[in-house]
Amino acid sequence: MAGAMRRHGCRRLLGTHLKDLLYTKHCVLFDCDGVIWNDEKAVVGAPEVVSLLKKHGKSVFFVTNNCTRPRDSYLHKFSRLGFSEIVQSDVLSSAYCSAVYLRDVAKVQDKVYVIGCDGVYTELHEAGVPVVGKEPDVPGATIYDCPLDSDVKAVLVGYDDKLNFLKLAKACCYLQDPDCLFLATDRDPWHPRPRGRVSPGTGSLVAALETAAGRKATVIGKPSRFMFECIASQFGVDPAHTVMVGDRLETDILFGWNCGVDTVLTLTGVSTLEQAQGYRDSPAPEEAACVPNYVVDTVADFLPALNEERKENPAN
Known part of the structure; x- marks a missing residue:
């Protein structure tokens, strides 16, 4: 499996490939810091992405190692930054x-x-x-x-x-x-x-x-499996139909590997494409687990595929 990930990891996710991925996934896990917001500013397009995913019937969860605030405080931040329809059970922090x-x-x-x-x-x-x-x-x-x-x-x-x-x-x-x-x-x-x-x-x-x-x-937090086990036990999430979107290779992407879910690295946070490619090309076997399946510049790259699907299925 490591060899397969090395050969096919870090694939740019655009157009039809992105649409196909979203079609096969029923659950999307997002990290927060560096993925859907940076400090007190939402990543451009992130609120629309989350809203459209929910409208398309996807389960959306936010898994964050940031333990500085309780979940109700996260809800206030989501609302403050323009995210709608987020409920407390959507948020799983390490705290x-x-x-x-x-x-x-x-x-x-x-x-x-x-x-x-x-x-x-x-x-x-x-x-x-x-x-x-x-x-x-x-x-x-x-x-x-x-x-x-x-x-x-x-x-x-x-x-x-x-x-x-x-x-x-x-x-x-x-x-x-x-x-x-x-x-x-x-x-x-x-x-x-x-x-x-x-x-x-x-x-x-x-x-x-x-x-x-x-x-x-x-x-307890990422890259440990326990946060995913909390979601799976409460909501019956299937790893085969789940994707993890994160910005940190050694945390978010390794978490996805440990949980058996596909991973997407977004370049709006900590890790870079060059670091991901370095892991992909490294001979060290332990670094294979930190190679993302896919890479996007930003979660806003999801928008064309989600909007196209919305046009094809106007009832959503």
């Missing part, structure tokens, strides 16, 4: 899926120590998962004298722009217990910021804690 994992898979009834932002805390709270970690530390407290909660049986690491040494040290102490679960929302190493700047991602925080604790985290 939400981490809460689902802790509640339904791990069935954690004790407390979870969280390194993360409000999006993680909100989703855990709404799932009924008891958490600690948001409480302000006593001024001047150190790992030598700060209190630790004996009821903590899991550590969850997400994006945290207020990370400090004491938070890492507390998590490391909890993880000395081999029965304490160690979870991460995602492994994204960095995130693009305006004016060409970047910020460390959750993956960099997880790597620090893995080094300190001598343990590996179970990752």
Whole structure:
């Protein structure tokens, strides 16, 4: 399969080929950042693409590793940027899926120590998962004298722009217990910021804690399969009739490979066509999984095929 992907990956998706692909797919998974919006600006044509897909009866889901906001906040952003008919069940963030994992898979009834932002805390709270970690530390407290909660049986690491040494040290102490679960929302190493700047991602925080604790985290978000399993279990989605559209090779495209779905790389975000072609031509077998089946400049490239199908089927 790897060889086939190398020979046929990175195929430009235009015209009839794009129309044929959309005809065979009943479910479309989109990443958000870099795919349908960049910061506070929708990618041109993205709201129309999502609307037309839904009008054509396609199931549309948004799978994002961005754990900084809860799902209801995502709904406000979708509305603010011109996307209509988006409901909460369409959105699966790594924060939400981490809460689902802790509640339904791990069935954690004790407390979870969280390194993360409000999006993680909100989703855990709404799932009924008891958490600690948001409480302000006593001024001047150190790992030598700060209190630790004996009821903590899991550590969850997400994006945290207020990370400090004491938070890492507390998590490391909890993880000395081999029965304490160690979870991460995602492994994204960095995130693009305006004016060409970047910020460390959750993956960099997880790597620090893995080094300190001598343990590996179970990752909930992409490229792990769990986000797709959440969709498949609730909505009966078939991988053979699903396509993943993303902008990051090592996250979105690898996620599609892991889930057995076709993948489309859009060039409005992190990864470039040259990087995708480099993976395709690389002799390293592990890089084959990061090669997209197809490439588009932008999700707006879907519009001609969707509009053509609408003309042929005016009842849609």
